[in-house]
Amino acid sequence: xxxxxxxxxxxxxxAAAISFGQTPQDAYRVxxxxxxxxxxxxxxxxxxPSGSFSSxxxxxxxxxxxxxxxxxxxxxxxxxxxEVLPWATRRGSHPEMLLGARPDTNQLLTATDVVLAKAIxxxxxxxxxxxxxxxxxxxxxxxxLNALIESLSKxxxxxxxxxxxxxxxxxxxxxxxxxxxxxADARATAVQNIRTESVAWARYYSDLAEGAGxxxxxxxxxx
Amino acid sequence: xxLGTKVxxxxxxxxxxxxxxxxxxVADLEQAALKAHSEWLRLASDLDVRVARMLPCxxxxxxxxxxxxxxxxxxxxxxxxYVEAAAEQAAQDAALAQQLRRSQQLAAANYSQEATDxxxxxxxxxxxxxxxxxxxxxxxxxxxxxxxLRSIEHLVDERAKLSATSADSAGIxxxxxxxxxxxxxxxxxxxxxxxxxxFDERGKWISYYNARLARARTECSATGAGR
Numbered sequence: 366x367x368x369x370x371x372x373x374x375x376x377x378x379x380a381a382a383i384s385f386g387q388t389p390q391d392a393y394r395v396x397x398x399x400x401x402x403x404x405x406x407x408x409x410x411x412x413x414p415s416g417s418f419s420s421x422x423x424x425x426x427x428x429x430x431x432x433x434x435x436x437x438x439x440x441x442x443x444x445x446x447x448e449v450l451p452w453a454t455r456r457g458s459h460p461e462m463l464l465g466a467r468p469d470t471n472q473l474l475t476a477t478d479v480v481l482a483k484a485i486x487x488x489x490x491x492x493x494x495x496x497x498x499x500x501x502x503x504x505x506x507x508x509x510l511n512a513l514i515e516s517l518s519k520x521x522x523x524x525x526x527x528x529x530x531x532x533x534x535x536x537x538x539x540x541x542x543x544x545x546x547x548x549a550d551a552r553a554t555a556v557q558n559i560r561t562e563s564v565a566w567a568r569y570y571s572d573l574a575e576g577a578g579x580x581x582x583x584x585x586x587x588x
Numbered sequence: 589x590x591l592g593t594k595v596x597x598x599x600x601x602x603x604x605x606x607x608x609x610x611x612x613x614v615a616d617l618e619q620a621a622l623k624a625h626s627e628w629l630r631l632a633s634d635l636d637v638r639v640a641r642m643l644p645c646x647x648x649x650x651x652x653x654x655x656x657x658x659x660x661x662x663x664x665x666x667x668x669x670y671v672e673a674a675a676e677q678a679a680q681d682a683a684l685a686q687q688l689r690r691s692q693q694l695a696a697a698n699y700s701q702e703a704t705d706x707x708x709x710x711x712x713x714x715x716x717x718x719x720x721x722x723x724x725x726x727x728x729x730x731x732x733x734x735x736x737l738r739s740i741e742h743l744v745d746e747r748a749k750l751s752a753t754s755a756d757s758a759g760i761x762x763x764x765x766x767x768x769x770x771x772x773x774x775x776x777x778x779x780x781x782x783x784x785x786x787f788d789e790r791g792k793w794i795s796y797y798n799a800r801l802a803r804a805r806t807e808c809s810a811t812g813a814g815r
Contacts (some may be wrong), residue, residue, distance in 0.1 A: 390701050397705075401712065408719035411733070412726040439702065449688060458614050458674045463621050463667045464782055473633055480636060502803035510798040513792040522784045527782060530775040537768045544761045545815035551754045555747060562743050569736040573720075576730035 368407040393435035402427035412579040419574050426570035440555045450549060453542040459531055465517055465524040474514050481507045614677050617670040624666035628659040644711035645808035653804055657797030664790045668783060675779035681770035685765045692762035699755035713741045 366530060404425035410418060488500040635656050642649040715736055724730045 388651070389698055390705060394705070396707075401685075406719075408716050408723055411720065411730055412723035419652045441696070449603035452684070458618060458670075458677060458701055460618070460621075460667070460671045460779065463625060466773065467625075469629055470748055473629070475674045477636065485662075499803070499806050499810050502799075502806035506796070506799040506803045509792070509796040511733050513789075513796045516792045520782070520789075523778065523781050523785060527775070527778040530778050532769060533776055534768070537764065537771055541732070541764045542763065544757060544764060548754060548757045548761060551757060555750050555754070558743055558747050558750065562740060562747070565736065565740045565743060569733060569740060572736050573730070576727065576733045578727075578729065 385431075389439050392438060393432060396428065396432040396435045400425065400432045403428045407573060411573055414577040418577055422570040422577075423572040426567050429566040430563060430572070433559055433566065437556060437559045437563075440552050440559065450542065450545050453538060453545045455538075457531065457535055457538065461524055461527045461531060464527070465520050470517070471514075478507065478510055478514065481510065552559065613762040614670070614673045617666070617673045621663070621666040621670040624659070628656070628663040631656040631659045639804065644804070646810045650801065651805055653797065653801045657794070657801070660793045660797060661790070664786060664793060668786045668790075671779055671782050671786065675776050675783065678772045678776035678779060682769045682776060685769035685772060689762050689765035689769060692758045692765055695763060696755050696758035699751050699758055703748050703755055704753035706744060706751055709744050710741060710748060713737065713744060717741065 403421070407418075407421060407425060410421075485500060485503050485507065488503070491497055491500065537575055631652075635652060638652055639649045642652075677773050717734070720730060720734050720737060
């Protein structure tokens, strides 16, 4: 019951998350447009900056930072490869190891059958009704034992299918885990790149203001 | 987007908890089944030797057979519980793999769009560079800014490539999750078949130990010894 509830919860929340996260680009496209509008013409104006140039570069730097924060959120959005990895690398269950004619079970039952067969043979031809009754009981036991052995070996085909499916799933899980790890690594690199870009843009606008001779320090020096 | 992010965090929590709980449960049942198997094997492996040393009507002989029969039943029930849990786990994993397939398909589309946007961003930076290079002709002090903008262009270009690679990876991962979901569904079906087999097997074990017990009683009647 708990498992069903948990499964229902997981799937409904996943479905909701997928539907909410369908257009993540909108979250960074709006700040990008705002940044580009604010920064328009700065490079051209840098050759002959007006008095407001420094505040324009500061404003552009702030908008660039806003944009890159929004862009970063796309890569930091939970539910990505890194979070899926524990599931993808989970240990699979292998119940087939306990099913069918396990070697230890098979060996025991076969050995029991051999001993029983010998005992039945040794009582062959006995006239004593009591001994004959024991022999008959042994034969019934052997019939039940053979039915059990047959039942265990009968499922060999189904068990073979199960073993094949386990191997297939282990193989697919390994492939998924590898690809998921690659995705997680690519995301981590992208995150690092965006952070580096963020610092680089801040430095660029500072360099632009400085180079144009309109940074706070330059203005102060001129005055 | 914020709501989506919050919801996604809940997803992670629920996913992690759900998977962890289910995994623990299947692992516990596996351990219980292995323990029950060992216990039955311990009792069954020397049952005939132990019984042979006892007098035919010794109560201990009947008890030994009954204990082994009980252990066999406990074993088969434990294995059945384990297989049923593994089948349920396979069903849950299959459904989750399907969800992950869909989410990876979406991610592939998103990364692809992201890559396109990043390429446009590179084009915008190239325009900025064009303007700045002209300004550098008039003001050499802008060279540092120009160099910095070139290095940014390189970074953004790298990001565009990374997004394109991520889009490809997500596409492949989506296909892999689809294959995994199908394999897990086949596995669930195979495990359910085994549950049916185990039910039949249980009856055979009970019949065998009942016949073993009946033989012991017949031997007791035949000899009348140990009463």
